[in-house]
Amino acid sequence: MGRTPTGQTRDRIFMYMRERLLAGRPPTVREVQEAFGFRSVQSAREHLEALVAEGRLDKDPGKSRGYRLNAGSGEARREPGGGSAAMPPRLIPLLGRVSAGAFSLAVEDLEGYLPIAPDRAGAEDTVFGLRVRGESMRDAGILPGDIVIVRRQPKADDGAIVVALVGEEATVKRLRLRGERVELHPENPDYQVMTPDPKQLEIVGRVIEVRRYLD
Template sequence: MLKLTARQEQILNLIREAIENTGFPPTRAEIASELGFRSANAAEEHLQALARKGAIEISPGTSRGIRLLDMSGNGNNGSVRFGGHQMSLPHPSIMQLSLPLIGRVAAGSPILANEHVEANYRVDPSLFSAKPDYLLKVRGLSMRDIGILDGDLLAVKKSDTAKNGQIVVARLGDEVTVKRYKKTGSLIELLPENPDFEPIRVDSGDESFALEGLAVGLLRSWH
């Protein structure tokens, strides 16, 4: 990989931090705002330069279509450099996770109840920002503008707490929903990423509300 400029390193760190904190990369507008650029176009130019240098991969057509790539560029076929030493990795089949796919969730029952499991998938753990516990089939288009679409498989790490800005899976009475989390005092807002949908507001003491987990990645079938 070609050497990065100081600004490119800064943007790469910003992308990495966003993925670690929220499970998703930032939008061009968020990068521009964070770094004081006048427009999202300036951020796009830096992202294209990072892609040309092999630091990231850009998926066209989505505002958050940015994926970090292996920075070593050594094509090591099953080994990784760590602390200056080369270590052998286990066979990929050993490293794979087996994750249950959760379909429709029955009212009042745990999200990981056996009757909700439609299938089990073996997946590469390196696809995710943190180790997930299950995959949830996304229904609807309320998160369309950050690239989470109907039928996608959202990788979820079980958690009953979240930070502002994270994408969460929440239970509201009989429904399970995917939204962006925001808490101000005792008010919790579950924010859509599609202007056709309204935010959901609940009190943190509402017994019908519960956090089920944090989004840590996304899988999509192209057929």
């Protein structure tokens, strides 16, 4: 799996810190390390210090939970009686990659976390992200490197874009129900329609959002 760009990792760390701090549960550096799978505490500390240098976080020296939102950023938690604030985003796991082409091995390999609006997150562990490779969904606006946000569900309506699993292989396609036959349609004329055996097919979930990073 390719290395996640530093800027994307740092943005996810900031959103993780923001959610925890707005909830009144400031994390330690070690908790950040564990949440993002860094091999060393120093890697987590370097990202946090970079966020301080960028003015996105403040730090109280000598405290293990000393990071806080920058008071000038508009993100700081309001005190009771000071007016209501918008609900902070939920964090969902970014799990490996999924093919938008021929079937590829499905791997749930945690890359990190993504923020999502609470009203789209649903119940615990029902929404996750997958990074896309391949161009079979190009004409649906899903390109290599994009992240699809997926809601776990075992069934989907005809025409939904789904993540489907056949054996140990997964793909993202548009679902078409043809009586007893299930078809997985690409959105690119260079790719063929897939007609897996329904008994071996598992719908992992429905794609509800697509994200793209430009740098």
